[in-house]
Amino acid sequence: MIERTPVLNFATHAILIFGLVIILVPIWLAFVAATQTLQAVNSAPVEFWPGDQLLVNLAEAWALSDFGPKFVNTLIVATGVVIGKITLACITAFALVFFNFRGRVLIFWMIFITLMLPLEVRIVPTYAVAANALTPFQTIMDWTGISWLIKAVSGVEVALEWNLLNSYTGLILPLVATATGTFLYRQFFLTIPDELVEAARMDGAGPLRFLWDILIPLSKTNIAALATIMFVYAWNQYLWPLLVVTDRANYGMVVVQLSDLVPDQLTTGGGTPTWHLAMAATLVVMLPPIAIVILMQRWFIRGLINTDK
Amino acid sequence: MRRAYFKFSWIAAALLAPQLLIVFVFFYWPSAQALYWAFTLEQPWGGGNTWVGFDNFRQVLSDPYYWSSVRVSVIYALATTVLAMSMALILAMFVDRQLAGYKAYRVAIIWPYAVAAPAVGLAFQFVFNPGAGLFSYINTIAPGWWDLSKYPWQAVTAIVIAGAWKQVAYSFIFFLAALQSIPRSLTEAAAMDGARPLRRMMDLQLPLLTPTFFFLLVINITDSFTDSFGIVDTLTGGGPFRATDLMVYKIYADGFRGFDYSGAAAQSIILMLLVMALTFVQFRYIERRVHYT
Numbered sequence: 001m002i003e004r005t006p007v008l009n010f011a012t013h014a015i016l017i018f019g020l021v022i023i024l025v026p027i028w029l030a031f032v033a034a035t036q037t038l039q040a041v042n043s044a045p046v047e048f049w050p051g052d053q054l055l056v057n058l059a060e061a062w063a064l065s066d067f068g069p070k071f072v073n074t075l076i077v078a079t080g081v082v083i084g085k086i087t088l089a090c091i092t093a094f095a096l097v098f099f100n101f102r103g104r105v106l107i108f109w110m111i112f113i114t115l116m117l118p119l120e121v122r123i124v125p126t127y128a129v130a131a132n133a134l135t136p137f138q139t140i141m142d143w144t145g146i147s148w149l150i151k152a153v154s155g156v157e158v159a160l161e162w163n164l165l166n167s168y169t170g171l172i173l174p175l176v177a178t179a180t181g182t183f184l185y186r187q188f189f190l191t192i193p194d195e196l197v198e199a200a201r202m203d204g205a206g207p208l209r210f211l212w213d214i215l216i217p218l219s220k221t222n223i224a225a226l227a228t229i230m231f232v233y234a235w236n237q238y239l240w241p242l243l244v245v246t247d248r249a250n251y252g253m254v255v256v257q258l259s260d261l262v263p264d265q266l267t268t269g270g271g272t273p274t275w276h277l278a279m280a281a282t283l284v285v286m287l288p289p290i291a292i293v294i295l296m297q298r299w300f301i302r303g304l305i306n307t308d309k
Numbered sequence: 310m311r312r313a314y315f316k317f318s319w320i321a322a323a324l325l326a327p328q329l330l331i332v333f334v335f336f337y338w339p340s341a342q343a344l345y346w347a348f349t350l351e352q353p354w355g356g357g358n359t360w361v362g363f364d365n366f367r368q369v370l371s372d373p374y375y376w377s378s379v380r381v382s383v384i385y386a387l388a389t390t391v392l393a394m395s396m397a398l399i400l401a402m403f404v405d406r407q408l409a410g411y412k413a414y415r416v417a418i419i420w421p422y423a424v425a426a427p428a429v430g431l432a433f434q435f436v437f438n439p440g441a442g443l444f445s446y447i448n449t450i451a452p453g454w455w456d457l458s459k460y461p462w463q464a465v466t467a468i469v470i471a472g473a474w475k476q477v478a479y480s481f482i483f484f485l486a487a488l489q490s491i492p493r494s495l496t497e498a499a500a501m502d503g504a505r506p507l508r509r510m511m512d513l514q515l516p517l518l519t520p521t522f523f524f525l526l527v528i529n530i531t532d533s534f535t536d537s538f539g540i541v542d543t544l545t546g547g548g549p550f551r552a553t554d555l556m557v558y559k560i561y562a563d564g565f566r567g568f569d570y571s572g573a574a575a576q577s578i579i580l581m582l583l584v585m586a587l588t589f590v591q592f593r594y595i596e597r598r599v600h601y602t
Contacts, residue, residue, distance in 0.1 A: 008506055012403045016414050019400045023421060026474065029443060030432040042441050088328045095324040100314035111328060114336045116588045120535040120557045121580045124564035124573045125339035125346065136338040174335040177328060197314075207315040236425035238539040243565065255539075258427045262434065262543050275441050282428045289423035294416055301419075304479075305486050 034058070034280040041276045053276065061280035065257040066249070073168075074235060074253045080172040081234035082227050089181030089226065090219070094211050096182075097189040098197065108186070115179045119240060127243050130170050134160035166247040175234065181226055184306050188222050189215070225303030228296040232289045254285045340581070346574035365575040374551060375559070375576070382534060382556045385469055390529040392473035397480035397525075398518075402510055404481075405488040415485070422478035426539025433471035434544050437463075457545065461552030464545045468553050471540050472533060479532075480525050487521040488514060527591040531584055556580055 028048075033041050034057050035050040062068070092111065096104055119126060129135055138160045141147045147158040164170030192215070200210045216223075238255050245251045261281050263273030293300050315321070347365055349358035369375050404414050421429075436442045439456045447455045457464050491514065499509050538557050545553040547562065554562070556576065564573030 003500065003506065005506055009406075009408055012406055012408055015403050016400065019396065020414065020417050022396075023418060023474070023477065025443075026432050026436050027421075027424075029436050033435055033441075046441065046443055046445055088331070091324040092328040095321045098315055099317050099321040101317035101321065107325060107329070111332055114332055116585045117336055117340055117581065118535040118584065120538055121560070121577050121584060122336070122339045122343055123557075123561060124570060124577065125342035126335060127565075128342065129334060129339050133334060136334055173331065177331045177335060182328070201315075207318075207320055210315075232423050236423075236539075238425060238427050238542075239561070255425045255427055258425075258431050258543060262431060262546075273438075273441070275435055275438070278431060279435055282431050286424045286428045289425070290420050293420055293423040297416065297419070301482055301486070304482055 030279045030282055033275050034283055036276050038272060038274060038276055041279075042272055054280070057276050057280040058284065061261075061277045061284065064277060065254075065261065065281050066252075067254060067257070067281075067284060069250075070252050070254045070257055073251055074255070076168055077171045077237075077241075077253060078231050078234040080168065081175050082230045084172060084176035085178045085181050085230050086223055086226050088176055089178050089185045090216070091211075092182050093185035093189055094207075094215065097186055097192075098207065098210070108182075111177075111182050112179050114177060119174070123239065123243070126174060130164040130174065130244055132160075133162045133164050133173075165244055166251050168251070170244045171237075171241055171251065171253070174240065175237065178230075181230070184222060184226065184303075185219070187306070188219055192218070221299070221302070224296070224299040225306065228292060228300040229303040231292055232300075235289045258282065258285060343574045343577045343581070346570050347578045350571050361571075365571045366579075369572055369575045369579070374554070377551065378554045378556055378559045381465060381553060382537075384465065385472065385537065385555060386530045386533040388469040389472040389476060389533050390526065392469065393476035394480050394522075394525060394529060396473070397477050397484055398522075400477075401481050401484035401488055402514065404485060405514075406506065418481050419478050421475060422482070424475065426475065426536065427543040429471050429475050430468075430540040430543030433467060433474070433540075437467045437544075458549050461549055464549055464553045468537070468540055468544055468555075471544055472537060475540070476529055476532065480529065483521055483525055484518065487518055491517055524591065527587055531587045531591070534580065534584060534587075 029046065032047050032050050035052065035054040036047060036057075037051065037053050040047065040051060096108055132138075138147075138158065141150075141158055141160075150156060150158050164173065196214065197210070200214060205213070236255060237253070238259075241253045241256050242259065245253070245256070248256070258278075258281060261274075261278040263275060263278055345358070348360060348362060350361045350365070351358050400414075400418055404411050404418070434457075437444055437455075437457050439445060439448050439458075444455045455463060457467055495513065496509060499513050504512065534555075535557060537555050538561065541547060541553055541555055541558045547554040547558050557580070560573050560576045560580065563569045563576065567573075
């Protein structure tokens with residue numbers, strides 16, 4: 001379609017550039033602050049042009065926040081969450097779509113409804129469960145009298161305990177349940193034609209072989225899309241690691257380190273706020289997920305739109 | 310419905326078990342626990358919880374701090390949603406014209422989605438800082454006029470702008486996808502009838518975006534209730550004078566700093582009901598989603 005709209009084209013660019021400026025200004029200012037010395041960053045008015053201290057500040061912020069091990073931890077947790085979420089979503093949806101049994105719909109809804117319970121709103125009791133992940137089973141056994149029975153028969157007091165605080169498991173496990181991922185996989189599996197299932201069965205493939213040799217290769221695009229959004233999600237977790245990890249030296253994650261850098265009375269003790277370091281650390285923390293989103297743009301957009309969340 | 314199935318066996322049970330166990334332990338159990346705490350009160354010297362009925366709720370609802378928290382949460386939710394969605398809509402409309410460089414514009418608008426909320430909060434704390442940031446200009450003209458840590462309305466403005474900044478990308482992606490799924494034949498037919506680009510935006514594209522618009526409206530409001538913790542924690546810390554004490558932040562503060570599990574649980578239950586109501590509304594609109602392909 002060919003239209004000549006020079007005025008509107010100019011206006012379009014003008015509006016888009018104006019929008020970009022609004023979006024970029026805060027991060028640009030953060031970047032400029034990260035390139036300055038302590039004196040320069042605290043002298044009003046604000047600088048708009050970068051100085052020459054970027055590498056110095058990055059190195060100092062890196063050492064101050066102990067980012068080396070924190071990056072390793074965050075990578076471990078993010079990878080664990082991504083693999084866990086994709087695996088769980090895939091096998092759950094597979095069982096729900098390709099097996100015939102009563103209660104399928106009920107189980108699907110039981111998982112889907114967890115969408116309504118984001119971690120933030122059930123944070124206090126979830127933390128309590130993380131302190132001992134076996135509490136639910138202990139309580140149920142106590143109520144139903146099974147504990148009493150076991151004690152009467154074998155003389156063993158039932159005291160289940162599995163503390164998840166300060167561990168990778170504790171950081172990963174509560175985050176891997178995935179209603180959206182299961183939903184996405186279910187939608188995909190529903191498009192698989194019956195003939196494919198029949199052909200596979202005719203050739204003697206059991207369910208697991210069918211899943212592994214046929215469905216997983218077919219769902220590669222799904223995996224890429226889910227992996228991108230889940231990685232960003234896991235990397236950016238803040239509230240949960242803030243609570244679960246008290247032993248920051250060993251299990252701290254990079255995003256949580258930012259909470260120590262907020263330049264207020266607490267961290268500076270009334271001294272000059274170290275904005276240059278805070279901003280350098282902010283840049284370091286946000287770079288990996290931004291790189292993933294830009295590099296995997298296509299998958300990222302597809303994943304976001306297909307999961308509706 | 311599917312005709313070809315595998316027979317139900319231990320394999321299916323084993324495949325379902327992990328997710329169901331996790332959902333039970335980390336979703337249903339804590340939610341039930343919150344319900345239990347909300348209706349009971351822990352004895353100060355141990356000895357279990359006693360049933361107190363709606364006392365915790367009554368206490369929460371008669372607390373003026375709670376209502377100010379609700380008020381600022383609603384202001385935050387509405388203001389960030391309106392700001393972010395209108396900006397996203399305008400940008401998506403013009404990016405969709407696909408002029409030279411539209412891919413570059415698209416990337417530049419999308420990437421803020423990947424920035425962690427606390428990083429957004431910290432960056433904006435610098436931008437709004439009275440001594441060193443962008444607003445230090447104002448203070449060189451009128452000293453002391455701008456100070457986030459003194460004036461509540463300024464702190465609220467700051468978290469609203471930071472929150473909106475973070476949410477633009479999400480709405481933009483959905484608006485752009487919806488615009489691009491409008492069939493070309495429709496646009497061409499409109500052009501043939503003499504509708505210029507601006508006319509097509511108003512009379513063709515905007516009406517077709519209505520379902521996406523409602524979907525995003527609910528998602529944005531829900532997210533602003535649950536997703537604001539990181540921004541508030543690094544930008545204002547809930548202050549000054551509790552002016553930015555959003556509901557999620559208050560639950561966290563009461564539960565983990567004040568050790569008031571029952572009060573925090575009652576607040577959680579109220580927030581859960583709110584999120585559930587919003588999700589319910591969202592499903593009704595998704596059901597009615599208009600398909601134009």
